[in-house]
Amino acid sequence: xxxxxxxxxxxxxxxxxxxxxxxxxxxxxxxxxxxxxxxxxxxxxxxxxxxxxxxxxxxxxxxxxxxxxxxxxxxxxxxxxxxxxxxxxxxxxxxxxxxxxxxxxxxxxxxxxxxxxxxxxxxxxxxxxxxxxxxxxxxxxxxxxxxxxxxxxxxxxxxxxxxxxxxxxxxxxxxxxxxxxxxxxxxxxxxxxxxxxxxxxxxxxxxxxxxxxxxxxxxxxxxxxxxxxxxxxxxxxxxxxxxxxxxxxxxxxxxxxxxxxxxxxxxxxxxxxxxxxxxxxxxxxxxxxxxxxxxxxxxxxxxxxxxxxxxxxxxxxxxxxxxxxxxxxxxxxxxxxxxxxx
Amino acid sequence: xxxxxxxxxxxxxxxxxxxxxxxxxxxxxxxxxxxxxxxxxxxxxxxxxxxxxxxxxxxxxxxxxxxxxxxxxxxxxxxxxxxxxxxxxxxxxxxxxxxxxxxxxxxxxxxxxxxxxxxxxxxxxxxxxxxxxxxxxxxxxxxxxxxxxxxxxxxxxxxxxxxxxxxxxxxxxxxxxxxxxxxxxxxxxxxxxxxxxxxxxxxxxxxxxxxxxxxxxxxxxxxxxxxxxxxxxxxxxxxxxxxxxxxxxxxxxxxxxxxxxxxxxxxxxxxxxxxxxxxxxxxxx
Numbered sequence: 179x180x181x182x183x184x185x186x187x188x189x190x191x192x193x194x195x196x197x198x199x200x201x202x203x204x205x206x207x208x209x210x211x212x213x214x215x216x217x218x219x220x221x222x223x224x225x226x227x228x229x230x231x232x233x234x235x236x237x238x239x240x241x242x243x244x245x246x247x248x249x250x251x252x253x254x255x256x257x258x259x260x261x262x263x264x265x266x267x268x269x270x271x272x273x274x275x276x277x278x279x280x281x282x283x284x285x286x287x288x289x290x291x292x293x294x295x296x297x298x299x300x301x302x303x304x305x306x307x308x309x310x311x312x313x314x315x316x317x318x319x320x321x322x323x324x325x326x327x328x329x330x331x332x333x334x335x336x337x338x339x340x341x342x343x344x345x346x347x348x349x350x351x352x353x354x355x356x357x358x359x360x361x362x363x364x365x366x367x368x369x370x371x372x373x374x375x376x377x378x379x380x381x382x383x384x385x386x387x388x389x390x391x392x393x394x395x396x397x398x399x400x401x402x403x404x405x406x407x408x409x410x411x412x413x414x415x416x417x418x419x420x421x422x423x424x425x426x427x428x429x430x431x432x433x434x435x436x437x438x439x440x441x442x443x444x445x446x447x448x449x450x451x452x453x454x455x456x457x458x459x460x461x462x463x464x465x466x467x468x469x470x471x472x473x474x475x476x477x478x479x480x481x482x483x484x485x486x487x488x489x490x491x492x493x494x495x496x497x498x499x500x501x502x503x504x505x506x507x508x509x510x511x512x513x514x515x516x517x518x519x520x
Numbered sequence: 521x522x523x524x525x526x527x528x529x530x531x532x533x534x535x536x537x538x539x540x541x542x543x544x545x546x547x548x549x550x551x552x553x554x555x556x557x558x559x560x561x562x563x564x565x566x567x568x569x570x571x572x573x574x575x576x577x578x579x580x581x582x583x584x585x586x587x588x589x590x591x592x593x594x595x596x597x598x599x600x601x602x603x604x605x606x607x608x609x610x611x612x613x614x615x616x617x618x619x620x621x622x623x624x625x626x627x628x629x630x631x632x633x634x635x636x637x638x639x640x641x642x643x644x645x646x647x648x649x650x651x652x653x654x655x656x657x658x659x660x661x662x663x664x665x666x667x668x669x670x671x672x673x674x675x676x677x678x679x680x681x682x683x684x685x686x687x688x689x690x691x692x693x694x695x696x697x698x699x700x701x702x703x704x705x706x707x708x709x710x711x712x713x714x715x716x717x718x719x720x721x722x723x724x725x726x727x728x729x730x731x732x733x734x735x736x737x738x739x740x741x742x743x744x745x746x747x748x749x750x751x752x753x754x755x756x757x758x759x760x761x762x763x764x765x766x767x768x769x770x771x772x773x774x775x776x777x778x779x780x781x782x783x784x785x786x787x788x789x790x791x792x793x794x795x796x797x798x799x800x801x802x803x804x805x
Contacts, residue, residue, distance in 0.1 A: 313527030319537045320735050321713065323530070326723050340624060341714055382622040384615075486715075 186224040193236045197243065197398055200235055201364045205394035207233045213396065214238075215258060215297035218289055223302070228311040243296070243398060246270065252403040254362075257296025257396075261350070262287070264295055274402055276411035276430055280353035283415045286422040296397045299351050299361075299377065300389055303344035303452070304424050305334065315342045315385045324488070331488040333426060336495055338451040340382040343488060349415055351378065351454040352430035352446035357406050362399040363391065371401075375446070378453035388452060406432040406444070412505045416497060425449040427494060429501040433469065440464050440473070445505055447481070450498055457481050457502065464506055474507025524736055529728040536732035539739030541616045547743035551750030558754070567671065570678040580779060586772035587789055589684070594649070597641050598768055604634040605749065608703075612742055628716055631707045638704060653684045656694075659786070660687040683786035688755075689764075695748055703741035706734045 212231035223229040243258035313319030417423035431445040448454040478499035607630035663679030
């Protein structure tokens with residue numbers, strides 16, 4: 179069956195002006211509804227006609243979803259806040275620079291001007307078999323084309339694969355996990371707030387989604403508490419093209435060092451699995467130790483335990499080991515380098 | 521409403537990928553309907569049971585008070601199989617009903633337990649039990665015909681009492697074999713598509729069409745088992761069947777129930793040595 183590319187299928191466009199209206203429409207439409215934030219992921223799907231929703235709910239007219247607000251316990255970022263706004267926001271740059279660093283490495287300036295934080299954390303997998311419309315597990319089928327002896331899987335998962343080996347491509351997600359952010363959702367049952375790491379799910383839980391949002395749910399805001407404000411941050415993203423690409427791997431850490439020892443730390447990596455992984459084992463192992471190369475070396479080895487490479491992505495194991503090592507052991511150097519951590 | 525879900529494979533062929541999930545509800549409703557219809561039938565329409573009198577009745581005192589029915593091994597198999605079967609059904613269908621958890625791991629582990637227990641059962645039943653006791657025989661078929669004819673008012677002799685297993689049990693066992701073996705064989709092959717401890721993944725073991733048919737058969741067997749197990753549980757808790765259920769727990773049934781429902785000639789049991797000639801000599805299965 180021929181597929182006509184670059185011409186979106188017909189759909190009904192609804193442009194609500196409030197969160198309540200948007201959520202109500204999404205609840206009514208269920209599986210037929212499609213949330214349009216910045217459109218950076220959506221338009222690919224729609225133009226390729228792989229996804230053909232009956233109703234598209236455009237959130238761009240909802241003022242409540244935009245902007246960064248200071249709260250008693252940190253900040254609240256509306257889900258429709260653009261990545262550029264996040265990169266440039268003075269409070270974020272001053273206290274939560276980890277997020278600004280990660281957002282600044284997302285795609286290109288044009289995409290960051292249009293792309294939103296809600297869209298960035300909720301975007302779909304980039305596996306080309308899936309994006310091409312093949313009937314893989316993630317598309318509701320019964321096979322993973324990438325996890326075959328001849329499958330092109332250089333960018334795919336090395337950890338926690340379960341039938342599907344696609345990875346989560348978000349850059350801001352691990353930073354938000356490291357900052358202990360909370361995701362605020364509006365669901366048919368009311369408001370629901372979850373830890374950032376619990377927003378993401380792997381294929382063992384639901385093979386067709388990367389996050390917990392179900393039809394009828396809407397991510398409305400992300401709250402970042404003050405607990406990690408001003409901590410030592412490290413973000414590094416490795417990609418094929420440094421000007422514009424999805425991550426092969428990225429790492430984000432927030433660390434508080436006291437008397438030369440790691441007092442508190444949160445560290446997460448992404449593009450290693452179908453969801454960003456908080457490395458709790460590493461956090462426990464390095465707490466109380468000096469943030470040096472030796473500790474980093476140990477942390478790196480611990481981080482990749484259980485990694486299973488596919489045919490073409492074994493390089494990700496040493497890459498992840500070294501990123502974690504640098505996030506911990508190289509944090510002092512990283513403080514003096516630009517946001518990209520290089 | 522297509523009972524199957526289809527997809528276009530990379531070579532442009534339309535292939536089935538699995539059953540449509542509404543069949544879960546179809547099976548559950550079918551099972552429920554059977555239960556309701558049967559309960560109404562027994563309550564309002566069924567005639568009192570009547571069995572053909574024995575030509576040479578045994579003396580009740582010669583029968584032990586506790587008639588051995590299921591050995592410990594047979595009972596252990598039954599409950600292991602039941603546990604793994606429930607685990608398989610819950611892990612297979614709860615995610616489709618919105619309960620999300622890491623179901624695949626539990627599913628293939630439970631499937632492996634079921635497979636091993638079934639293999640054990642085949643060997644045990646073939647060489648250490650009365651293999652033919654669970655298969656319908658000529659008397660079962662004759663008595664089934666008699667029961668139907670008597671229900672519609674024809675004058676025919678009453679059926680004989682049952683052997684070790686009533687015909688319903690035997691038919692149910694047959695249905696479970698069909699559904700169970702279908703799901704086990706397809707399930708074992710489907711394990712080549714996931715990472716298990718048994719063998720390396722090989723998604724190219726079969727063509728997309730063959731894989732699709734396998735997923736469909738696995739799904740159909742699975743939803744069939746939903747209805748079958750609902751019916752099994754229903755019969756297990758029916759008052760007149762409880763002695764049979766209890767025997768699957770304790771291993772024996774009462775002398776009264778044995779003499780009331782079963783024919784000592786068709787299901788001879790171990791009795792006192794002085795009366796072996798009249799009641800047979802075979803032990804429990």
